[in-house]
Amino acid sequence: MPPPPSGRSQFQKPADEAPQGPAWKEERGDAFGDSTVSSFVYNPWRHYSLDQQRQRLPIFKSRNSILYLLEKHQTVVVVGETGSGKTTQIPQYLLEAGWCKSPGMRIGITQPRRVAAITISQRVAEERGAPLGREVGYVVRFDDCSSPETKIKFITDGILVREMMADPLLKQYSVLMLDEAHERSIHTDIAMGLLRKILKKRDDLKVIVSSATLDAEALRDFFQSGPEGSPSATILTVEGRTFPVDVFYLNDPVANYMSATIDTILKIHRTQPLGDVLAFLTGQEEVDHVCQLLSEHSDGLERETGHRLTVVPLYGSLPPGDQLKAFELPPPKTRKIIVATNIAETSVTINGIVYVVDCGFVKIRAFNPLSGMDSLIIVATSRASAEQRAGRGGRNRPGKAYRLYTEDAFKSLEAATVPELQRTSLAPVILQLKALGVDNVLRFSYPAAPSAENMIQGMELLFGLGALDGEGALTEPLGLHMAELPLQPMLAKMVLGASEFQCTEEALSIAAMLQVENVFIKPARGEQKVNAERCRRKFSVLEGDHVTLLNVYAGFVKFGKSSQWCRQNFLHYKGLCRAVEIRRQLQKHLVKLKVRTSDTADRMEGALYDIDNIRRCIVSGFFANAAYLHPSGSYRTVRDDHELHIHPGSVLYAEKPPAWVVFNEVLQTTQEFMRDVTAIEPQWLYELAPHYYQYGTERQLSAKRAMEEA
């Protein structure tokens, strides 16, 4: 644990005197006491030259230590808070120290997110006075802004794993820096496991792992452990440049964190100097609800305090234009309240936040290996997450963070969030590792080992798909090709097997459309809502969502990929453009892999596609996600009789439910919903996946068929 930003008071102060609202326990100072307003300062050094600015960054003091430790050790774990400048400066120190002198050698820096890779590389190019893409560049999916002369290359961690497939020893890099490693993205974790192996084979390679304090020692030990003479690792701590944040806890737990959020925000507004508020909730519904209730208080509060209140929601599925409102400066004498999901914890940074309200919960994806299903669940945050949220209030001036739980509750939280690798399906991971030459995926050195059940589920699925053989080895060409495609295994199988069903073109379109969410625009009410539904019906078919998506894609292409056509049909133009881009990339892969794709040309130009063939093709990839209609009216999975429902967003929702379906994924909210559903014939499961439905389930299938006939 990092030390708290200020000394923690040992005793509880008397409860707040205000008659209403939660009572606060204080870590330092008064939760709602008076203090003077300081002016906003975003970059106090902006009148200095770029070079002078660089030298004023806290990391500059550690420059020599970093270079020295990297000479002495193969791995250095750099621990530093935000604002230390480590991401922008360390690569430049390395370049200046001659780490790219050998021809063709470069420094690679990974980021978990695309925007970060791009924007940071822009900043570094600017500091070096060079055009982006030359000495300093970046590579993310669909966007390669690098050249042979690039010495400092920013990439997403996913790109690094892909690069390993082409170049297992990563020979182009002299130093690799894994930034934001504490976020433990699935790709960072895989990269760390693989780098541990590479370091043993390449003693000239250096690795810098940049992390928050919590897991620094574990990361060092991960790179340190191993047989005699294994690479050495060490930790370097660098100071950050953030302002102190006073943290306040509740005296007693609250039953409803939404009303507590509202009470706390109102109290901040009544008692605290101007400064914006960021409140964390778990989902869209909560955010919208709290925003609505706060807006209702807005007028009364202005009369009472003389300050306006402007309330802005912020979550991922919000249209980009609406998201931007959270970043706009509020008008004078106005306090901006941003009510956000976890998107504001790491993905976006908003300036001017002084007060943070943290409900203490987060919605995360969980994976159940027994049923093979994903669900979204609301769980308590971790201490690391709570610190990160609080820190959002101290970027520009000292801040205050209000945690809607007791200090004891905080102490009992997990130290860090469970790594992604331990809560998603492992099938894609196993496929990647096998393709990278890791034969024994069970014994692979994961930074955090996933459960055995999860491993087995992943292996079984890959075996069922034909990507692994009986010995657990990657099959050729199918398994190898599946690993090459940037698609989840079931979709990859569907696309690669499509030539058998003469529908590769259609399968590519469907796969691309499934990567894009929210293609259909749904106005909340009124005439527009009716119009939107009418438009959607034009594309809908009784066979289900996959073919409906295909119709949308085909229409988009047929009408010249026009934004006007999208507006008329209530479709998201940008989403469809993205689908076109993804499809082009997939097609490129197929050509590279020499997979037969010319089948459509065999048919008449403009001829209708054969829907049955497409459905069979879908089944060839998604047979593991099959369900049948139960007399109760809901569905049951074929594999383990798990109860499922058709999601209200499906075109089949309002229709007569088909007896048998396959689905793209399951989403658990109030019930377990199948998303993207296609009606199938049950015998296709036998025909197309005999190895999967041969035993055990056969009895179920025949029993159900008998039931249907009865």
Place this chain on the structure above:
DNA sequence: GAGCACTGC
């Protein structure tokens, strides 16, 4: 008639 945290190849 109900609803989807956030990324990434």
